[in-house]
Amino acid sequence: MTGVRAPVAAPRRKPRQSRARHTSQALQEAFVRLLVEKGYAAITIREIVAVAGTGLGSFYEYFENKDDLARVCLHLRSKALLLDMRAAVAANAGRPWREIVDVVIEAQLDAHRAQPVAWGAHYLLERHLSSPEAYRKMYDRFVAEWVGVLDAAGDVKADGPKKKEAARVCQTIIYGLVAHTHLGTGGRPDLQALSRQLRDALGGYLATVA
Amino acid sequence: MTGVRAPVAAPRRKPRQSRARHTSQALQEAFVRLLVEKGYAAITIREIVAVAGTGLGSFYEYFENKDDLARVCLHLRSKALLLDMRAAVAANAGRPWREIVDVVIEAQLDAHRAQPVAWGAHYLLERHLSSPEAYRKMYDRFVAEWVGVLDAAGDVKADGPKKKEAARVCQTIIYGLVAHTHLGTGGRPDLQALSRQLRDALGGYLATVA
Amino acid sequence: MTGVRAPVAAPRRKPRQSRARHTSQALQEAFVRLLVEKGYAAITIREIVAVAGTGLGSFYEYFENKDDLARVCLHLRSKALLLDMRAAVAANAGRPWREIVDVVIEAQLDAHRAQPVAWGAHYLLERHLSSPEAYRKMYDRFVAEWVGVLDAAGDVKADGPKKKEAARVCQTIIYGLVAHTHLGTGGRPDLQALSRQLRDALGGYLATVA
Amino acid sequence: MTGVRAPVAAPRRKPRQSRARHTSQALQEAFVRLLVEKGYAAITIREIVAVAGTGLGSFYEYFENKDDLARVCLHLRSKALLLDMRAAVAANAGRPWREIVDVVIEAQLDAHRAQPVAWGAHYLLERHLSSPEAYRKMYDRFVAEWVGVLDAAGDVKADGPKKKEAARVCQTIIYGLVAHTHLGTGGRPDLQALSRQLRDALGGYLATVA
DNA sequence: CATGAATGAGTATTCATTCAT
DNA sequence: CATGAATGAATACTCATTCAT
Numbered sequence: 001m002t003g004v005r006a007p008v009a010a011p012r013r014k015p016r017q018s019r020a021r022h023t024s025q026a027l028q029e030a031f032v033r034l035l036v037e038k039g040y041a042a043i044t045i046r047e048i049v050a051v052a053g054t055g056l057g058s059f060y061e062y063f064e065n066k067d068d069l070a071r072v073c074l075h076l077r078s079k080a081l082l083l084d085m086r087a088a089v090a091a092n093a094g095r096p097w098r099e100i101v102d103v104v105i106e107a108q109l110d111a112h113r114a115q116p117v118a119w120g121a122h123y124l125l126e127r128h129l130s131s132p133e134a135y136r137k138m139y140d141r142f143v144a145e146w147v148g149v150l151d152a153a154g155d156v157k158a159d160g161p162k163k164k165e166a167a168r169v170c171q172t173i174i175y176g177l178v179a180h181t182h183l184g185t186g187g188r189p190d191l192q193a194l195s196r197q198l199r200d201a202l203g204g205y206l207a208t209v210a
Numbered sequence: 211m212t213g214v215r216a217p218v219a220a221p222r223r224k225p226r227q228s229r230a231r232h233t234s235q236a237l238q239e240a241f242v243r244l245l246v247e248k249g250y251a252a253i254t255i256r257e258i259v260a261v262a263g264t265g266l267g268s269f270y271e272y273f274e275n276k277d278d279l280a281r282v283c284l285h286l287r288s289k290a291l292l293l294d295m296r297a298a299v300a301a302n303a304g305r306p307w308r309e310i311v312d313v314v315i316e317a318q319l320d321a322h323r324a325q326p327v328a329w330g331a332h333y334l335l336e337r338h339l340s341s342p343e344a345y346r347k348m349y350d351r352f353v354a355e356w357v358g359v360l361d362a363a364g365d366v367k368a369d370g371p372k373k374k375e376a377a378r379v380c381q382t383i384i385y386g387l388v389a390h391t392h393l394g395t396g397g398r399p400d401l402q403a404l405s406r407q408l409r410d411a412l413g414g415y416l417a418t419v420a
Numbered sequence: 421m422t423g424v425r426a427p428v429a430a431p432r433r434k435p436r437q438s439r440a441r442h443t444s445q446a447l448q449e450a451f452v453r454l455l456v457e458k459g460y461a462a463i464t465i466r467e468i469v470a471v472a473g474t475g476l477g478s479f480y481e482y483f484e485n486k487d488d489l490a491r492v493c494l495h496l497r498s499k500a501l502l503l504d505m506r507a508a509v510a511a512n513a514g515r516p517w518r519e520i521v522d523v524v525i526e527a528q529l530d531a532h533r534a535q536p537v538a539w540g541a542h543y544l545l546e547r548h549l550s551s552p553e554a555y556r557k558m559y560d561r562f563v564a565e566w567v568g569v570l571d572a573a574g575d576v577k578a579d580g581p582k583k584k585e586a587a588r589v590c591q592t593i594i595y596g597l598v599a600h601t602h603l604g605t606g607g608r609p610d611l612q613a614l615s616r617q618l619r620d621a622l623g624g625y626l627a628t629v630a
Numbered sequence: 631m632t633g634v635r636a637p638v639a640a641p642r643r644k645p646r647q648s649r650a651r652h653t654s655q656a657l658q659e660a661f662v663r664l665l666v667e668k669g670y671a672a673i674t675i676r677e678i679v680a681v682a683g684t685g686l687g688s689f690y691e692y693f694e695n696k697d698d699l700a701r702v703c704l705h706l707r708s709k710a711l712l713l714d715m716r717a718a719v720a721a722n723a724g725r726p727w728r729e730i731v732d733v734v735i736e737a738q739l740d741a742h743r744a745q746p747v748a749w750g751a752h753y754l755l756e757r758h759l760s761s762p763e764a765y766r767k768m769y770d771r772f773v774a775e776w777v778g779v780l781d782a783a784g785d786v787k788a789d790g791p792k793k794k795e796a797a798r799v800c801q802t803i804i805y806g807l808v809a810h811t812h813l814g815t816g817g818r819p820d821l822q823a824l825s826r827q828l829r830d831a832l833g834g835y836l837a838t839v840a
Numbered sequence: 841c842a843t844g845a846a847t848g849a850g851t852a853t854t855c856a857t858t859c860a861t
Numbered sequence: 862c863a864t865g866a867a868t869g870a871a872t873a874c875t876c877a878t879t880c881a882t
Contacts, residue, residue: 023846039341045873055847060874127337131249136394169387169407176386177379184346197379204414233863254855265864270857443842459761464876475843480878547757551669556814589807589827596806597799604766617799624834653867675852685868690853 024062026052028073035121040070040128070129077122078138084111085145089152097153097206101170104149105198108178109191117187123179142171156210166209173201234272236262241279245331250280250338280339287332288348294321295355299362307363307416311380314359315408318388319401327397333389352381366420376419383411444482446472448493455541460490460548490549497542498558504531505565509572517573517626521590524569525618528598529611537607543599562591576630586629593621654692656682658703665751670700670758700759707752708768714741715775719782727783727836731800734779735828738808739821747817753809772801786840796839803831 030051034043045066049059063069088107092100112119126138146167150156158166177197181189240262244253255276259266273279298317302310322329336348356377360366368376387407391399450472454463465486469476483489508527512520532539546558566587570576578586597617601609660681664673675696679689693699718737722730742749756768776797780786788796807827811819 044871056849056874057847057876058845061845061847065873124342132334132393132396139390139394165403165407168390169411172386172390173383173411176382180349180378180382183342184349193375197375200418201379201383201411201415204416204418205411206414207418208410208414255857256855266866267858267864268862271862275856465878466876476845476877477843477879478841481841485877544762552754552813552816559810559814585823585827588810589831592806592810593803593831596802600769600798600802603762604769606762613795617795620838621799621803621831621835624836624838625831626834628830628834628837674850686853686870687855687868688866691866691868695852 023052023054023058026054027059027062027069028076031069032073032118032121035125036117040066040125067129070125071134074122074126074129074138077118078141081108081111082141082145084108086148089145089149093152094154096155097150097210098203100149100153101202101206102199105174105195105202108174109195109198112178112182112189113191116182116189116191120182120187120189123182126179127183139171139175142175143168146171158209162209166206169205170202173205174198177201233262233264233268236264237269237272237279238283242283242328242331245335246327250335277339280335281344284332284335284339284348287328288351291318291321292351292355294318296358299355299359303362304364306365307360307420308413310359310363311412311416312409315384315405315412318384319405319408322388322392322399323401326392326399326401330392330397330399333392336389337393349381349385352385353378356381368419372419376416379415380412383415384408387411443472443474443478446474447479447482447489451489451493452538452541455545456537460545487549490545491554494542494546494549494558497538498561501528501531502561502565504528506568509565509569513572514574516575517570517630518623520569520573521622521626522619525594525615525622528594529615529618532598532602532609533611536602536609536611540602540607540609543602546599547603559591559595562595563587566591578629582629586626589625590622593625594618597621653682653684653688656684657689657692657699658706661699662703662748662751665755666747670696670755697759700755701764704752704756704759704768707748708771711738711741712771712775714738716778719775719779723782724784726785727780727840728833730779730783731832731836732829735804735825735832738804739825739828742808742812742819743821746812746819746821750812750817750819753813756809757813769801769805772805773798776801788839792839796836799835800832803835804828807831 027048030048030053031043034047034051043066045059046056048066048069049056059069063072084107085104088103089100092103143164144167147163149170150158150163150167156163177194181191181194237258240258241253244257244261253276255269256266258276258279259269269279273282294317295314298313299310302313353374354377357373359380360368360373360377366373387404391401391404447468450468451463454467454471463486465479466476468486468489469479479489483492504527505524508523509520512523563584564587567583569590570578570583570587576583597614601611601614657678660678660683661673664677664681673696675689676686678696678699679686689699693702714737715734718733719730722733773794774797777793779800780788780793780797786793807824811821811824
């Protein structure tokens, strides 16, 4: 130590666009690719930048560390799913719950159908990374979305607590089945069967508590 | 790893095992405690032995490394749960599925009721640690157990594939709800509500596909 | 480094130098400010340009690196002091040594009085930075100046070696007391007391060896 | 990030003796040797352990980092000097100040005579490393010692503030001359001349203010 | 002239693991 | 069987410096 710590504002800038977008994107893609190949713990920053084709320093220009990059990937993907779900619900508001749930199921499966491997990596990463807080936060976002789903249904008349519980259970069921299907099958999830199982499980549960 | 036994099979303890048993146990307990406090990645071997009150070298007398210790903890706990489940089913073979499922639910909840914090740590650990292979293996064991559950029911007559699918969905639902309840609530899971949710979800699903 | 001049020699400023002068000046001032706040080792180029409000690349337009900037700051300041000292001596040549020494003391203290904080930073920097060579070089310049001081006195008649030794001791005493006063007191040096101490110490020493 | 920060006591042990003493000693000696050879900033931890003949990890077993090691070296050496000084004064209490000052000068010079190169490194290191706080602290310790010197003299009767000022000036003079002699001459300080200069400077100053 | 995104050389530091006692 | 000092492989990360715009 040579001097006195003092209140000098620590500057930290984030690049804005174009080139930035490209580099950051490349790093994210490299990361996901490596994630599938060798698992989170085994990935080094040097590998990520090697695969991304950027310099080592560039990594730190865009992300704090490996966890930060992972969190960004996780967040972007689940946010997109959330939006898909919301859009599907909005387009079908007022219809009976059975139809709306079907619509939500299909919306989610469509998203997963497009990139099954990436989703596999996503669920893997999520299991590995989440602190309890991050886990809860993400979960709550989806539960809130499910409350919206039930609200949108024309034939659901449950009070607040009941509805929230049902939303939580629905989210747990769909998340469990979808995640398990993508985790348990190495890259070739049977989305046909998954669709049926989801309908049976969610339909059965909601029919019971409705 | 010699000297470690699942808590159900109580062997005659030879005097010389006594200290060994004690040390291994202490290490496991220290590990679980640290797991809850700071998360898997942040735990070092040095900390484990410090908390356990043993020497650094002793750790390596009992475990290969941190992962090994984690795997042992994970394995012992889930094996015990599996045995509880099996025993409950065996004692109620032939009864209708709704009753047997209730029995299974209660068996699992009893186990969780006894050590809610430890189970929270268990689910945390499992999320963090599992490689896809380990995950599948563990899952398959439980699915097989659920096939047994359905077999034991007097009123289930589904063919093999159908039955296996149902077993998988049941396992996913119960695992998802139980794990989420223990992860999402910081140490104070509402097992009352969980019990009801499980009955509704499993009952609803099975009623649908029965 | 072109465009930088010691404050005493005021050259005609060509328009095109204006911005350059400004940028270089801003960098120096930012550096000195940071030096006081957090110490040499902790300062990064990025911080300097952030505080100076210039671009990162601009730093390298004016300085080779951090050491270069430091050396420039150090050199400018001590050169100015040297010139002040010389001017004071020249204006009082021929008078008895006691008076001339008083004049030199006052000249130095005047310079320090004007910017006590900057001088604190200067001594800090000097301690940190100087290689033995740089240290010796700077010291020799001041010792030579002190030889001039003794030469200018009408009542000193010592031979070369004796005179050089006396000059060295004088420089060491004045440097030590002034530097210590600025280093040891956080920004509020008691220059009144320092003046008295310098007169006593230098006067006492020279009276002894005269 | 994988978990929750929590209040688990961070264990840090320090080896005690024998082997410990040896390793720590070797590291200190290697450091001093490198310090003379290439200067503080250029030294890497890897070099230190290479010269010391220990493993890389061992360095961190005994020191926090390079600064920590430097501080320890600095502290040990100046503490030893302080003790020498004190002992010399104690053995001559009551005698006139001129004699006691001579004794102190000789005590310090004896210490420096024994290891002129190491003392050169010491002054170099001190200049490089000291934060203002560390600087002040060390200085104050020596000033307090000088108060003791003046107290021990049979013929000094100054009041507190006056005495403290005189002590500070004496310390500054002796420190300045000794340090400069060791810094300015590459390893071959003329301690004969230094002794004379110290007597003249301290004697002259004290005679003036006495 | 000014800028700041990109770069990677260079090091500190951690922490699992060994093995002599 | 237990211990903990010694070890060094493995990596994260910083920050000076460049150069295309």
